[in-house]
Amino acid sequence: MKQFTVDDQTSKVRRVTFASPPFNLIGADTVAELLDIVDRLSGEEQVSVVIFDSATPGYFFNHVDSDQIPAIADMAGSGPLPGFVELGMRLAAAPFVSIASIRGRTRGGGAEYTAAFDLRYASREQAIFCQPEVGFGLVPGAGGTERLTHLLGRDRALEVLLTGQDYDADRAAQYGWVTRAIPDAELDDFVNAVARRIASFDKQAITAVKTQVNRSTLPPEENLLASFVESARATTGPGVEARRRAVGKLIAQIGMDDLERNLGHHLESLAEQP
Template sequence: MNRPERAFTTDEIRLDRLLPTYWRVTFDMPPVNIFGPRQLPLLNDVITAIETDPQVKVVVFDSAVEGFFITHYDFLAPLEDSLSIPPGPTGLQALPDMLVRLSRAPVVSIASIRGRATGVGSELVLASDMRFASREKAILSQWEVGAGLVPGGGPMARLPRLMGRDRALEVLLGADDIHGDLAERYGYVNRSMPDAELDGFVGALAMRIASFDKEAIAETKRLVDVASLPPDDEIKPEWDAFLAALGRPASQTRLKALMARGFHRAGDVENRLGFHVGQIGS
């Protein structure tokens, strides 16, 4: 493979064209890859490039931060920073808009999960077309209910379609960490594999897909989307519910308790968030 072309870059999100047909998007927001309103316009630029480029066929999402794919939304940023971002082309608010567009783009999206994909991270991988996880290092969760919140990026619409209603409720209401092998058994990810094999497997699959005809890829994906993707009117209420929950006393009390333990900082709370949300209500 030739040296990749740095097509789009910030300090936090990098888009590399490994080939004209095969791109990689890398999240690099140390120490724990928190995603918030500052990153939303950057992700929008990436999604727009994926939607509009005539050559790209496959995009792999990964992380440069050890232990974290994307962990959760930025709860220290002023709420107005999120509310002031206008709706996207779908009419949905910024984050759910981008995730819906990623799912519908005429390009295959693959999440390569090494570390915590929780909250927003889980929602991004659920919006991707395929998800592959490191057996030793991947952790997925929708932890928000444990903090008095409602997940906002579409998991209530997407998870039941992947794993059934009962397991989706276990993930959402249990609010606990799901490691790679269990995520595979539940249908949260396509496959869990030894960490040493993850990059090679994902790269080989991406290269294989990138060698195929773009029109055949896009049309096949479009027809699968008809049978499997949730409509926008199932997605929109989730973001509204997230914002409403964020202002309730119960969530504020629990978030403050998490902050006191070390939430939003490198350390045990971010490394074992499922455990800690189970402790703050005790």
């Protein structure tokens, strides 16, 4: 079943909409489909801008489905990077400008991919950001540590990665996690206007500017691979299974919907589960 739809907004602008209700969790099929879409749009010479959004209320790009971790880890890429990691690199290096129109929760692997977009505009009322991996005894593996350190600086990246807290759009904008926080009622018009304006310019100039910026901002391939190796190693750590059992007990107490909606709040309580 397809999780993404691609719509032509203009001859130069496309919109890619993610819908995998109820929580927009990321699985191996999600990664594979999005890789195909990025490749296809990269091959369309007329496409200058691609907007990414979500049709699932309350969620943008959410974290990886824990049941899918082995399948995702085994996904091969076109080169030395695993497919899960290569997706973020392809998003960042694509020959079009990618714009995230963010409504809802953006966490874990989804937040790592979101950080790879060129521009990120977040609903002030609805967007929430979180890197919760440490709360599960895990480590981000799709480039989040590298990209967040560049965007936020070392100390704020460490705060985000080590506390696993939820951050609202205003704080995310203050930290540099997103380009701007926009009132929800204005988000669609704002993103569409930015997309149309960029697309009105010469694509050769657009891609040349992006190439120059990428040269000084994209993490080296060897760093991304090293992060993935650390992430894979963490999945067999001594605390992971205990945390998995704690998550099951917590879900039995509060329900899956409450856990997903308030994940940052509930992370600390995982250590308190008997």
